[in-house]
Structures are given as C-alpha cells and as structure tokens.
Amino acid sequence: MMMSSSVCLFLLVGLQLAAASVVPKPFTPVKLSSTEFRCLNRKSELGGLLLPRQISAAGGDLLAAPIRLVAEPQAALEIQKRSIKVRQLAQVDDAAGREFRAESSDFLIESSITAECDGFCWYKIRLEPKHAVTLNYLALEIPRTSSTARYLHTSSYDWSNVSQGLPELGGKWTSHFVPYVWLGDEDRGLAWCAESDQGWKLAHPESAVTIQTIARARFPPFLRKL
Numbered sequence: 324m325m326m327s328s329s330v331c332l333f334l335l336v337g338l339q340l341a342a343a344s345v346v347p348k349p350f351t352p353v354k355l356s357s358t359e360f361r362c363l364n365r366k367s368e369l370g371g372l373l374l375p376r377q378i379s380a381a382g383g384d385l386l387a388a389p390i391r392l393v394a395e396p397q398a399a400l401e402i403q404k405r406s407i408k409v410r411q412l413a414q415v416d417d418a419a420g421r422e423f424r425a426e427s428s429d430f431l432i433e434s435s436i437t438a439e440c441d442g443f444c445w446y447k448i449r450l451e452p453k454h455a456v457t458l459n460y461l462a463l464e465i466p467r468t469s470s471t472a473r474y475l476h477t478s479s480y481d482w483s484n485v486s487q488g489l490p491e492l493g494g495k496w497t498s499h500f501v502p503y504v505w506l507g508d509e510d511r512g513l514a515w516c517a518e519s520d521q522g523w524k525l526a527h528p529e530s531a532v533t534i535q536t537i538a539r540a541r542f543p544p545f546l547r548k549l
Contacts, residue, residue: 344415350440355419357409365442371402372434372448373409373423380442380511388466392448395460399429400450416440429456465515471508475534478503494536499529506534 346352354361358369370376376389394400402425412420412435423434431451438444476486479501489496489506500520505512525531 344417346417346440350417352416353414353419353438353440355414355421355436355438357421357423360436360438360444362438362440362442367444369436371423372425372432373421373436374434374446378513380513383471383511384468385471385511385513386466387468390463390465393460393462393464394458396458399427399456399458400432401427402432403427412437426453429453463515465513467506467513469536471511471513472506473508474506474512476505476507477501489534489536496534497530498532500531504532504534 349363351363356369357373360367360369360375364381366379368376368378370389372392374390374392375386378385392400406424406426408424410422412422414420417440418437420435420437423432425432429452431453433447433449433451435447436444473489474487475489475492475496477484477498484501485492485496485498500523502519503514503516505514507513520531523531
C-alpha cells in the first residue's frame with residue numbers, strides 16, 4: 324500500500340530554482356527556516372510536516388487552527404519526535420526549499436515545501452507504510468478564520484465554476500475534484516491547488532473537496548480536501 328499527495332497553498336504559479344535568481348520588484352528575498360516562511364507582506368509559522376500553523380497577510384491572520392493531515396485512526400500519523408529530521412533543499416533569493424522526514428508507528432513520512440517570493444508554496448507529502456495499514460479516512464484540513472473566508476472562488480476549467488459569497492451558499496460547499504479553490508476577503512485570501520487527482524481512490528468522489536462552517540468559536544469555515 325502506498326499513499327502520496329501533492330498540495331500547494333497561495334498563488335497558482337510555476338516554480339523553478341536557478342543557480343542565480345533575481346527577485347522582481349516589489350517582492351523581497353525569501354526567508355525560510357524550519358519554523359517560519361517570510362516574503363513581502365506575508366508570514367507563515369510552520370509546524371509539523373512544515374505545514375502552516377498560522378498564515379498572516381496584509382495585517383490579518385488567515386488560519387483558525389494549524390493546517391494538518393487528519394486520518395482515521397489518527398494514531399497512525401502520530402509522529403515519533405525523535406525521528407524528526409529537517410534539512411535545507413535549496414536557498415536562492417526568489418525561492419527556497421526545506422524537507423521534513425519522520426516516522427509514526429505505521430508510516431515513514433516525508434514532506435517538502437518549496438516557497439517563492441510571491442507567497443506561493445508547493446508541498447509534496449508522502450506516506451509510506453511500514454507494514455499493511457488500513458486507513459478509513461485521510462484528508463488535508465485547512466481551518467480558516469470567518470472574517471477572511473467570506474468569498475469563495477473555484478476553477479475547474481469549464482463554465483460551471485463557483486464564484487460567490489460563502490454566506491450566500493449557506494456557509495458550506497462540496498464538489499468533485501477541482502484543481503483550484505480560493506477563500507478570502509477584500510484584502511487577502513488563501514488558495515489550495517493541485518495538478519490532478521490521479522491516484523485518488525475515494526468512496527465518495529462527488530465530495531472530494533468540502534467547505535464547512537463549524538458552530539464553535541475555535542473552528543470557523545474550513546477547507547477539507549479528501
């Protein structure tokens with residue numbers, strides 16, 4: 324059994340690291356460590372798997388809680404702290420990369436981030452089972468603050484994409500796989516995108532992407548990618 328997933332956050336643009344790089348104006352050189360990513364008017368605090376614990380843009384926080392992988396059973400992904408290793412992949416002015424490796428009782432876990440000067444981050448997450456493992460559920464959860472998640476825009480390369488206020492949709496939305504989903508307000512936003520759903524094996528493919536509003540102060544709207 325082999326599971327892998329590639330996810331990215333922020334802006335949908337290409338990425339190529341070069342030996343010599345020039346940061347276009349008005350952007351500033353990338354600053355990336357194992358705990359933080361900074362670029363022009365943006366800051367991300369990084370946690371487990373190098374996923375954001377908090378993202379700040381244009382003076383506002385976007386996350387209500389850290390982005391995380393959720394599974395059933397969740398214990399299958401509980402990382403053994405002594406196994407954690409983080410290394411630098413590349414560092415130039417307009418882009419930088421880091422790699423995270425760790426183990427749980429059931430998986431070898433790899434996660435990498437490549438971050439650009441415009442705020443785009445490309446993630447690759449790989450779970451390699453140590454033995455036969457059954458997961459009943461696996462998703463990427465992105466909890467959002469209500470104030471910065473008022474508008475929804477999607478792109479599926481056809482004329483049926485959704486683009487309107489989240490409250491007008493009843494605070495929730497679900498769809499088959501779409502390659503781009505953005506939630507934001509008038510000043511800032513956060514996008515999720517992926518190249519394709521190749522290799523996904525879903526019991527309910529019509530609900531591959533879900534946005535829900537949870538009636539608890541700690542968890543306003545969140546995007547969940549199954």
